[in-house]
Amino acid sequence: PKTIRREDYRQPDWIVPDVALDFDLGAERTVVRARLEVRRQAPAPLVLDGDGLVPVAVRVDGQATEAWRLDGGALVLDLPGDAHVVETEVALSPQTNTQLMGLYASGGLLCTQCEAEGFRRITFFPDRPDVLSRYRVRLVADKARYPVLLSNGDLVGSGDLDDGRHFAEWHDPFPKPSYLFAAVAGDLAERRDSFTTASGRTVQLGIWTRAEDRPRTAHAMESLKLSMAWDERVYGREYDLGIFNIVAVNDFNFGAMENKGLNIFNTRYILADPDEATDSDYDGIAAVVAHEYFHNWSGNRVTCRDWFQLSLKEGFTVFRDQGFSADLGSPAVRRIEDVRALRATQFPEDAGPLAHPVRPESYMEISNFYTATIYNKGAELIRMIHTLVGPGRFRQGSDLYFERHDGEAATCEDFVVAMEVGAQVDLTAFRRWYGQAGTPRVEARIARVEDGTVSLALRQSTPPTPGQPDKSPVPIPLRTALFDRASGARLAEQLVLLEDAEATVALGRAPGDVALSINRGFSAPIVLVADRATDELAFLAAHDDDPFARYEAVQGLMLEALVDRVASGDAGGAADAAVDAVGAMLADPALDDAFVAEAALLPSESFIGDQMLVVEPLAIHDAREWLRARIGRAHLAAWRERQERGANQPFAYTPEAKGRRRLRGVALAYLLAARDTDAAARALDQFQRADNMTDRFSALSALVGSDAAERETALDAFRVRHGGSPLVLDKWFGVQAGSSRSDTLETVVRLSRDPDFTLANPNRARALIGGFGANQLALHDDGGAGYRFLADQILQLDRLNPQTAARLVPPLGRWRRFGEARAAAMRAQLERMLRTPGLSRDLYEQVFRSID
Ligand code: HT7
Ligand code: ZN
Numbered sequence: 001p002k003t004i005r006r007e008d009y010r011q012p013d014w015i016v017p018d019v020a021l022d023f024d025l026g027a028e029r030t031v032v033r034a035r036l037e038v039r040r041q042a043p044a045p046l047v048l049d050g051d052g053l054v055p056v057a058v059r060v061d062g063q064a065t066e067a068w069r070l071d072g073g074a075l076v077l078d079l080p081g082d083a084h085v086v087e088t089e090v091a092l093s094p095q096t097n098t099q100l101m102g103l104y105a106s107g108g109l110l111c112t113q114c115e116a117e118g119f120r121r122i123t124f125f126p127d128r129p130d131v132l133s134r135y136r137v138r139l140v141a142d143k144a145r146y147p148v149l150l151s152n153g154d155l156v157g158s159g160d161l162d163d164g165r166h167f168a169e170w171h172d173p174f175p176k177p178s179y180l181f182a183a184v185a186g187d188l189a190e191r192r193d194s195f196t197t198a199s200g201r202t203v204q205l206g207i208w209t210r211a212e213d214r215p216r217t218a219h220a221m222e223s224l225k226l227s228m229a230w231d232e233r234v235y236g237r238e239y240d241l242g243i244f245n246i247v248a249v250n251d252f253n254f255g256a257m258e259n260k261g262l263n264i265f266n267t268r269y270i271l272a273d274p275d276e277a278t279d280s281d282y283d284g285i286a287a288v289v290a291h292e293y294f295h296n297w298s299g300n301r302v303t304c305r306d307w308f309q310l311s312l313k314e315g316f317t318v319f320r321d322q323g324f325s326a327d328l329g330s331p332a333v334r335r336i337e338d339v340r341a342l343r344a345t346q347f348p349e350d351a352g353p354l355a356h357p358v359r360p361e362s363y364m365e366i367s368n369f370y371t372a373t374i375y376n377k378g379a380e381l382i383r384m385i386h387t388l389v390g391p392g393r394f395r396q397g398s399d400l401y402f403e404r405h406d407g408e409a410a411t412c413e414d415f416v417v418a419m420e421v422g423a424q425v426d427l428t429a430f431r432r433w434y435g436q437a438g439t440p441r442v443e444a445r446i447a448r449v450e451d452g453t454v455s456l457a458l459r460q461s462t463p464p465t466p467g468q469p470d471k472s473p474v475p476i477p478l479r480t481a482l483f484d485r486a487s488g489a490r491l492a493e494q495l496v497l498l499e500d501a502e503a504t505v506a507l508g509r510a511p512g513d514v515a516l517s518i519n520r521g522f523s524a525p526i527v528l529v530a531d532r533a534t535d536e537l538a539f540l541a542a543h544d545d546d547p548f549a550r551y552e553a554v555q556g557l558m559l560e561a562l563v564d565r566v567a568s569g570d571a572g573g574a575a576d577a578a579v580d581a582v583g584a585m586l587a588d589p590a591l592d593d594a595f596v597a598e599a600a601l602l603p604s605e606s607f608i609g610d611q612m613l614v615v616e617p618l619a620i621h622d623a624r625e626w627l628r629a630r631i632g633r634a635h636l637a638a639w640r641e642r643q644e645r646g647a648n649q650p651f652a653y654t655p656e657a658k659g660r661r662r663l664r665g666v667a668l669a670y671l672l673a674a675r676d677t678d679a680a681a682r683a684l685d686q687f688q689r690a691d692n693m694t695d696r697f698s699a700l701s702a703l704v705g706s707d708a709a710e711r712e713t714a715l716d717a718f719r720v721r722h723g724g725s726p727l728v729l730d731k732w733f734g735v736q737a738g739s740s741r742s743d744t745l746e747t748v749v750r751l752s753r754d755p756d757f758t759l760a761n762p763n764r765a766r767a768l769i770g771g772f773g774a775n776q777l778a779l780h781d782d783g784g785a786g787y788r789f790l791a792d793q794i795l796q797l798d799r800l801n802p803q804t805a806a807r808l809v810p811p812l813g814r815w816r817r818f819g820e821a822r823a824a825a826m827r828a829q830l831e832r833m834l835r836t837p838g839l840s841r842d843l844y845e846q847v848f849r850s851i852d
Contacts, residue, residue: 031090139168184264191217197228205244220271250726333595385425454514479494479520480518534557636671727763748768748772805842809846
């Protein structure tokens, strides 16, 4: 496959100010007629991208023509003038489109997914984000099968036709790139609402689902209205059309899509009721609804010049949705969750063969670049700018960015320049963050000068990544504070900016012993290596007034104990300190339950592995279970009390009730680990009495790793109760794939043959196969059978849905981190995949880069 390079960007030779599309829709056959008004920008032929399309007819300025050629799927025309009307006609088969890109069938629906390059599977077009067009769309379909016909913009006409068909015409006045085009046809029910904007316009809101799902759309609608108000209040951004529609579909490659005025969602991020969705599902829905809505400005009104600029819209929009979620609940807990996610996905990516900068230099298949680096690290870059300039100046920068680039296709550089001018800050050195892959490592050490002044010695380095052997220092904002150990008082907080490879900074005068709190709030996405003794961490775990730093101190103690235990079978004093720190938090009435739950959670097995030179999955698992049992046993009474607290109260979706449920789940896991006499019975009791999915699922998750008879009872009951609900059945598959039992591979193989399992549905495939790939213990079980199974499933899925298949490769790509035998077995599977004939471009690129 061809490599596309950022440096090769050229402005389009032709633009298309206006497009008219005419769809004659059917699942078996859909005919698409396109009318493009094209304008020349350079002396070159008109190249209209196409993927799998065969022109049935081509007309130029109303005249049928044969003067065209196909070049690698694209339709090429040599046109004489500077302005022409080009018409094409193609026929599609949505029903056989298993890639879920372009126009496809999902259940009884027809829907589109165009980002990044799906539009070229619908019609011939310059399918690149810097060609912006006004769209008129006419949809025609059988009225009984497809009573609802939706597209972008405003509805400008509709009516009945002969032979049971009907039509709808939509017009979107805002010029947009083809990746934001959308159309949906189906038998859908609507939850209708409205929102009045700050300037007094009324927007009609609709969430469209299958009729039986309609009752489960209330939370999504509420989230949408909150998002619209938040974007007005925090960013001054108002919605611009008269209609905003959302459609939920079962089969979707991603979470959702921000098509202008017609968002299309994975049902997973729309449907919720207390009996079927966990609190974390509820939070996910609010975050994704907000994310897609926020794209209306950061992505749609200002779009990307080319796909190398993807983080311009994605990183910024993640930052915006994180701010929204923080404002909805506890900012500290949200920050902890966001950092946990960053460490679980982005840090390993940045340290492995798929590492790439936030603004990549090249790609083979752009779908492979919808990564944690583009999204989550991209958001961290924006957050650092926000930290450097403060909220007021940041807002001036974002206002200027939207004002300058409204209606344009912009670059990351445009964003940085707008921030420099609007927020009055020099970001010359900061630009390196965009171009350099890898997670900077910062060493921090306190040094005392004779007169009582405390200084901080800092040193940064970034490890080499593929194609980037040498790294430059990047500006790293570190929110830092000192505590007086004797009194517990905080002496100072300052924002230290580490710009060079090394620096020493004076922190102030402190006569007695101090404790160093650094990277508070996770002010920079770095790996911190602070030379802090166990008792200093224990002090911070008890006294730090920054909740994130306090969480970090507890996690630091746990990590120290776990790493020592794996290395030497001993856990030094860190294990005792971790046990005490958790006990102190459980006893502290000032702390809210959600925070205690987060802080009491042990670091994940993969994060523990990231701290080691050679990952030993079994030793890590054993050490983690050992520490879990110790913390469980040490605080049995407190865990029991937390597991029982409020259990008889009816479900409420309030921050307090959510926190209580979260801590109840953590408590149950500790009780099971401690082998408390009635723990399994207690878990089953919670499972059976629960009036909500959070409690039911936390009980099931706690039981699924055990050998107790209650495990089977709960698993069977869960399937009987929820077997008819696809999203809940995904949980049933996923929880078994993540089990720590030694028979997990056998179970997953059996489940892959279950009549309810299908690779054709991405949610189901991700639940079972993705869940297994993320299970450190089961995947790396000795013998390599897990690697073989994973590779087999990826290859099978690649024939149906290359994008989803390619996303399952990263666990195998981590082969260098393991001992010789495992590394060889993992690599062998990558090589086998690479040798397989007919591999998709998506999978080829991921496997090829993972082997290297
Ligand atoms: N901007 C959207 C990306 C997306 C996507 C990308 C590749 C293949 C399928 C996809 N569906 C949606 C989602 C977002 O970030 O909001
Ligand atoms: Zn996005």
